[in-house]
Amino acid sequence: MSERPNRYSAVAITLHWLIALAILSMIPMGLWMSDAINDPAQQALAYRVFQIHKSVGFLILTLTVLRVLWRLSHPVPALPLEMKGWEQFAARATHVAFYALMIAMPLTGWVYVSSGWAVTTDHPLAVATSWFGLFGIPHIGFVEHAAEVARRNIAFASMGAHTFMAWGAVVLVALHVGAALKHQFLNRDGVLAHMVPVFKHVDGPTAAEPKASTKWAERMAGLGLIAVLAVAGAIAARPAPMTEGPAKAPVAASAPQDADVVAGTAQAWTIDKAQSNIAFSGTHSGAPFTGTFGEWDAKVWFDPADLAGSKAVVTISTASGKTGDATKDGSLGGAEWFDPATYPTARFEADSFTALGGNRFEARGTLRIKSMTVPVVLPFTFNEASGVATVEGKVELDRTAFDLGMASDAAGSWVSKAIEVTIKVRAERAS
CATH class of the missing domain: 2.40.128.110 (Lipid/polyisoprenoid-binding, YceI-like)
Structure with missing residues (x-):
């Protein structure tokens, strides 16, 4: 078995802080734009923020996938031995929950924009998606082309799940930051040095690698937490029955063809x-x-x-x-x-x-x-x-x-x- 490192690798640290900054920017954006988008005085800015929000979401999804792949192929620092068993379990389960959240939230956002339905107005709203205006990102085909009623239900469910998980992210961030500060300034065990190179590493006994059964329990606990949030949000956001259908555009049987041009007699x-x-x-x-x-x-x-x-x-x-x-x-x-x-x-x-x-x-x-x-x-x-x-x-x-x-x-x-x-x-x- 290879020796566990004293801190995360430079790649892992870089990905961690890039994702952290992106998430911290997303939370206030999401809270503000959900109300501002319906205010005519702020609509133009809210629309631009919404496009940035989508772009940052896809950035988080990409960076998270890279980080998961990196973590699976690189050992991580061991936790201090003095951490109680339940603390170690909670720490590892929280990490799994974070990874699940950073993948599930962008995916539910992608499902929502693919539905072409605005839950704030309960009305169709087809808006294309691009990454920072540089190139287009296709919508999810089976969602985009679903029946109208299905798209409406998908929009409400995905946005409900997205919203509940956003509040879950706020709680997890608060717990994560609080635990890191506790370990650094109260326990003084050097855990924060694993991810912040400016802090000095503290040598000391470390906890043994958990059993395989414990690892699976930690993973299931983290994934279960996010699943509960997503399902609860989807159920809570069920839309009211449609009282009348949205405006329907005329449908042509087939596209008209351009006829041959008959020339004029002038110059x-x-x-x-x-x-x-x-x-x-x-x-x-x-x-x-x-x-x-x-x-x-x-x-x-x-x-x-x-x-x-x-x-x-x-x-x-x-x-x-x-x-x-x-x-x-x-x-x-x-x-x-x-x-x-x-x-x-x-x-x-x-x-x-x-x-x-x-x-x-x-x-x-x-x-x-x-x-x-x-x-x-x-x-x-x-x-x-x-x-x-x-x-x-x-x-x-x-x-x-x-x-x-x-x-x-x-x-x-x-x-x-x-x-x-x-x-x-x-x-x-x-x-």
């Missing part, structure tokens, strides 16, 4: 994609956001002297809509928003143009997003010099008319109903 133009863009903007939790569509195609025939023969058809890849925020972009790609898997393109077609005076014009047509086709009037300016035209236009759209975000946010409490779309186009006369 044809070739779009310079590098010098052109289609952008959108709105507000989320009271804070402005902007985005662009990276992939689109436009066929334009336009002549101020031949408005009757003018026409424009723009096809946009819905999957290319990006805001630069991984969480928002993940939500845009969900079934509740653009749903690119079912509706890969949006289409604007204008075949009626009106001169408004000077360089100002108006294009009338239809915009199809998902299964919804809505009449749209797009005011724009047209300027031409040496066969090169610049076009700028702006239109405000009501996202609810296009079945965007209707299950989670039909009222516009989170994402503004009004979404502004701007176009800037540079084009050359086609030969």
